[in-house]
Amino acid sequence: MKKSVLLIITFLLVGITACNNDDNDVDNSNAAAFVNTATNVIDAETEVKVVFSKPTLSAGTVTLNVVPTALVYGTDYTTTPAVENAKLVLSYAANVSSVSFKFKKIIDAIEGEVKNVKFTIASVSDQDVKVTAATGSSQLNFNETAVATKTLASENGGNTVPNQVFIDLSSGAMTKVLKTSWDLGFYGGNEFRVISNGAINKFAVKQLNTTNIDEVQVEDPNVTTGNYEASNIGFIDSPYGNLTATDKLKGTAIAEVSANNAENKVYLVNMGQEISAVPATGTGVALTGASRGWKKIRILRDGNNYKLQYADLNATTHSEVTIAKDAAYNFSFFSLNTKSVVKVEPTKDKWDLNITTFTGETLYNDGSSAGSYYFPDYAITNTKNGTKAFQVLTSEIAYENFTLANATQDKFNTDLAKDQRVIGGNWRATYPLSFKTDRFYVIKDANGNVYKLKFTSMLSAAGERGNVSFQYALLK
Structure with a gap:
């Protein structure tokens, strides 16, 4: 607010x-x-x-x-x-x-x-x-009055896309965070779940067959993402956004933290790549940077909190930190580089969209997995706090003519509406590079406010990538 x-x-x-x-x-x-x-x-x-x-x-x-x-x-x-x-x-x-x-x-x-x-x-x-x-x-x-109409330009920082930007539609507020400022997110809800940072290129997590954090490990070049290997989908969290695995969907790359310490394995962490030091030219995007290194981690329960153990791969001792659950946030975040808890997302009821880089999944024409893939200019919805969305084609109804009466509840009850990727990269085209004018999105936040939103640019006035703009209106 x-x-x-x-x-x-x-x-x-x-x-x-x-x-x-x-x-x-x-x-x-x-x-x-x-x-x-x-x-x-x-x-x-x-x-x-x-x-x-x-x-x-x-x-x-x-x-x-x-x-x-x-x-x-x-x-x-x-x-x-x-x-x-x-x-x-x-x-x-x-x-x-x-x-x-x-x-x-x-x-x-x-x-x-x-x-x-x-x-x-x-x-x-x-x-x-x-x-x-x-x-x-x-x-x-003391009361927040939802914004009626607004035009925003997401502050992702240009074609190296250094920032994640969290957007609260009801207030029009934007919160930008350096995407490499965190590595792990510890869930504030009832489950003991830990997410990894899919906004970092090549970030990957693999479970090892040991519970001894002080055992020496070595880098594994196969623990990576974005190389069109179907097996590497297991090294990232569910692109759908769910934390728990279902019959059709995987959960987090890190298994639920068990109350039984003997069940909590050590994980090998490829911390991915730094933000590119060299910007792209023209309308290109620069997503490849220097290696951020490797770590090994193990996560235990500490009452209703988490205990994170972490170390360099060749270390025979480890550091340990307790991370408290905070129900006001989806996650509490930790940086393995700075060895500290860091603030990333706003409170869970104060953001609806995240414009970010994103590690998702690509599919072959037959529907089988082609593995993980790294996307810029990606919009994910805050499904963990109940934000839902659906896409509307202008061939069905124009943006200007869409009213609250058109946003029937059944459209928010589909699996797609609950998928954090429902907007994703569907709003823009790569060849030729442009935003799509034949569609817009309808978003319902956790407080019941319903908005229509259309993208208006994916380039700056100078033609630089990583400059997303959109406009939206509250439906009454």
Whole structure:
């Protein structure tokens, strides 16, 4: 949830020169206003600022009236300085251009509820400071209002595609993360599942027939991906996005972590390739980089958490770290290079799409597996938190004519709608390189908001790959 209404106030100095018959009269008065007249509160602490059109001549105070809606001071929110008798007094010094207070959120926002606090400038001790009604109030909203329409350009970083970009459609927020910043993801749900980083080229994981992490291992050139060998599909997680294997689908490359330590094997990890150091030319894409090396790992349970053991292949001792489950996220992520837990995805209810590089599966014409394949410009949906989608061809109905009535529930109940690859790379063509104008997508997030979305570019204005743009609209 990000700022849905952000009005940045540009001040015009109040000193206006007016001519009369004898001389020029100059109005030297000051003015005060809120920087933001409305804000969706997303952080635990938010700074709220009142600015002056010019530096203050002397010290003084700004008094704010405080009117909460469905919120209780001290229970749902607090401020620094404190609110007393429904008023907040801000002290400022001479020769300053602003004064501010800290707004601290205690409860989380629940979409659909109307919860806000309105602050209005009631008075300024300096009588020469003026306040206008249009900019004299600021409302802090606890509820998120879904974005109605928006156009976004995914910040993947150009044709070396260094970034994964997570997108929250309801707020329009984008979170970019360096794709090589993590290696393993530890599931925050009930199961004990661990994913590997398919956004890295050649990243592969193979189970070994040992439970001794301190046993010396060697590199295995066959443990790789993207070489059109059907066997290497076992070295990646299910491209569908499911964690548990079914009759038709594989699960994660790393087996479920057992409560019985004797069942938890050691894994050989090919950490894949670094981001390319040399950009591509023209409309090409550069996906091959230097080797990131190899590791061996073993994962155990530690109560309701995970215990990760890891080491270099030739090591006879290992490092160990406990990684806590966090139900607010799909996964907690760990970097084997930095030996630390790292933040990657936003909380699981704050993203719907991930524009990324992706290790998926290619098929022969007869439907048999041709093994894993590495894709740029790939869009996956957050199916693990319930985001679903389906494709619509413009030969059936135009994007402009598609309404909520056309998005019937049965279209979200298919296996394809629950496949994280339903958008995937289907939105663009490689030969010739272009985005497809004959289709768009309908997406339903975990809160029930339904959007239609169409891609508008896969190149920058300069013709560089790795610059995905799209527009979408909330269906009501």
